Amino acid sequence: MDEEHVRRRIRSSDQSADGLSIEKSKSVNLQKEVGLISGICVIVGTVIGSGIFISPKAVLDNVGAVGPCLVIWAACGVLATLGALCFAELGTMITKSGGEYPYLMEAFGPIPAYLFSWASLIVIKPSSFAIICLSFAEYASAPFYPGCEPPIAVIKCLAAAAIVIITVVNALSVKLGSYVQNFFTAAKMVIVVIIIVSGIVLLAKGNTQNFKDSFKGSKLSVGGISLAFYNGLWAYDGWNQLNYITEELKNPYRNLPLSIIIGIPVVTFCYVLINVAYFTVMTSTELLQSQAVAVTFGDRVLYPASWIVPLFVAFSTIGAANGTCFTSGRLVYVAGREGHMLKVLSYISVKRLTPAPALIFYGAVTIIYIIPGDVNTLINYFSFAVWMFYGMTVLGLIVMRFTKKDLERPIRVPIIIPIVVLLLSIVLVLAPIISQPELPYLYCVLFIFGGLIFYVLFIHFKFNWAQKISRPITMHLQMLLEVVPPEDTK
Template structure:
């Protein structure tokens, strides 16, 4: 058996380091870069499939809790859809102006330089992406196990083991083939749109029967505080999170100048309408108190409206959360890959499997971290922690769009949004980051900030100063990792 050497090819001005163990019959080499296998339909499915995941089945309780009444709750859901659409329009301009994968990483690099981009990749690769993966798979496990523990909460050990199993399966699928991962995404997106349609139609039937009392006097409730509105938006926007996912795989998108903005324009308004209608359907059946007390909102809805076919709801919710987890894993691997390619992460993360043309090391690394996060995980705490840092980077990306209007006038802009839109996103991001801290200071926010800036302790010796002993350790780690992969392939054969 011959062993392929490390090959370097230019990809959008950056070196891509590739290594794989080949079989005896050497295959004709395609370009050893990620292939353009994602079309418009798959792009829409990636956006819709990642956005509609666990959020719409978990966040309704939290949004209602912080908003205090049905009316403000529905307004916040609609406002979150508008914000997601405006943010995605900014990303449409950024993605067609800088056609590199990695989303915010590439945009922050172009606007502010390597330090800010590194802090984003450090925070996102190490915490935000794997914690989001963990959140979604924990939700998947909760819904998958609930039917087997009727009347009580599933044991924590069961949900965490199911979550870990889902992570391993999804990582394996994404390592095997980009097309296979896209097919999985397309299938589960169709499944989740089906269950959304079932819930909405059932809610319309209930309302047509005259059961509208839960929607009467919808704005009666306690006055909202600044911090409560911020937390309500946090949880609502968590359900919408995923509107920027297509920007992480720009290099794998066919005709990105056309398909990126078109997928955004089609996908995000579709999700927004679905979310508002689903929440109206929930309130057609449950009072606010009943919704807050429900361990699984969608399952409770199915039990009351669809009996004896109520088992359909938890089954398709499981499909929905699994599809969202697949989309999260798909994009997270690309960020780690691009960061490794630029020298901001361990070099092995930038390697591509020559057999499968997938960034397998980056995908496996993300999965390993996600499994670590499910051990102590509390879903609501993770959502708040996740949103705090995420919206800080969204704001920086929107500000980067404004900055590059003046500093990078030479860049081609196939899509150009009014500058007031990124300005609004910057202001909203500042509010979402600062309002909860001012209203109710907690140590978690300080821990998040400390972790983000602790990345500088690695950046300066390893990347800026290029200290020899530190870089030698990284090279040895990469070599040992490659040796492990080679041995695995040898014994597998």
């Protein structure tokens, strides 16, 4: 049975999806429909996710006191704003969607750009998905184990179940995934408002005892501060998401920097207030001993309605996981289409018109990550990898100031800003390795540069024996999943 016969069999099984004929689909282009308000909402909605509910404990643990903890949260917001402004110059200078990939391609050529694509597929995106699902599992299981930590097996099984369900939802229907995202985004904002308002009310009542001598007991070191930044910056991750949709922004020269200047400070303000709210009801010791910080906060402030907090935090984290799965699945799909991964990953479901193989691959890699990993280790692993490429991208901005002087720059940030971001990126990447070397950093470097082997074999020398070996597997997957190459859906 050859591949063409497989395609005919699949086509004959269902010629339409949701009432739309796939044989008569027309060419479409990205439309400029994202304005200033929408851009701000994209930043706020993308950044606020699971991080603010899991990172406070790790940030405090690495600096040791309330004062430095709040400073770290504010400083992370400043760094995210400066990094986003650098990306604003890049996004208006190189007006292509895709974030770091086109910027690295323009500045350094195909190999660094490919390594970013590879690292995103194998390291950055799966570890991010795993962190969020593990966070969901911790908050969802915490109410069933009051006063003690839920068993690791329960957390990991629940996280794996969440990964499978989210993957299936996104593979079944784009519309269903969108509805799920909208519902959980609304739930996320509800719990953020509840915590902030509760904290303000408690402060107004005079609950300020935990802020006295707030710098007493600090344990500051370069390595500890770097790890605190890793956990804080994890909560801010997503500050560069508008650069992935530059082609869809209305008046990007105005709206991109304004969205950044407004959106990220709003997130910073919310994060600092949420941490202040935590410290109004918990001492540093109590926060560090808490199994789930927001759950402890809810138990002390909202009783007997404290069940609202873990429920809505679980909603928030599952929403963040759903959004991550949706966008990252498309990254795998594009990588398959461009020849950076197996072609079968670029196939589309005939019935559902979703990149089902890419989503399944992404879900499977994520499940592998949750087996040996815990949240804090994965956050360090993720942050180490992502800030390596953020630093490289900002370096590209500096390099292109000298090598690409002819490129139009509607937004031109002062050169000191990318220099500061680059130096901080170098510190964030190197300090934990030097002060607290751990094997996950070595694994991360090996995984990233292992991509060079695939680049040399399959892209530079264009060896196609892997495609020949995988052809029988591809045909069986086509029949099982009812998927075809994207050109066959037109």
